[in-house]
Amino acid sequence: MRRFSHALILLLGILAFVPAAHAQPAAGEAEQTERPPPGPPPIYEKELLRLSEVIGALAFLRDLCDAPDAAEWPERMQALLDSEGPARAERLAGAYNRGYGAFALTYRVCTPSAQLAISRYLDEGDRISRLIASRYGT
Numbered sequence: 001m002r003r004f005s006h007a008l009i010l011l012l013g014i015l016a017f018v019p020a021a022h023a024q025p026a027a028g029e030a031e032q033t034e035r036p037p038p039g040p041p042p043i044y045e046k047e048l049l050r051l052s053e054v055i056g057a058l059a060f061l062r063d064l065c066d067a068p069d070a071a072e073w074p075e076r077m078q079a080l081l082d083s084e085g086p087a088r089a090e091r092l093a094g095a096y097n098r099g100y101g102a103f104a105l106t107y108r109v110c111t112p113s114a115q116l117a118i119s120r121y122l123d124e125g126d127r128i129s130r131l132i133a134s135r136y137g138t
Helices: 002-015 045-064 072-084 086-104 112-136
Strands: none
Touching: 045 072, 045 086, 045 112, 072 086
16 A cells, blocks of 8 residues: 555656646736647556546545545545646546446445455556656656
8 A cells, every 4th residue: 555655646746747738827918718628648648547547446445444544545636636737637537436436336335355456456556656657757
């Protein structure tokens, strides 16, 4: 668990340096009422979408199993959304909701199978975070 936390923090730190899709207007400039279309997706979008889905699954499962870090998972997703900006937020939030919803339909109590899923998702999230950081980080 701690490995994933550190890798995600590293990933979020790296993503903070990725240029935002929409810059804030400078002082004195009029705000645009229409959003320009988002640019091409980042080359790591597939991995980010999967990471968002994993975070959604963990948000549900960690809460279901009364894990002490259960409240951190939605916060981690919000940090990821904030780092990517509004142009990508809808797709990332959709992936998070798919991950969350898939387990919400299946599990009502914490079972050994839910614990196994948690373990696997923690490993996958760690792997994806490291992959993104090593391939696309500066």
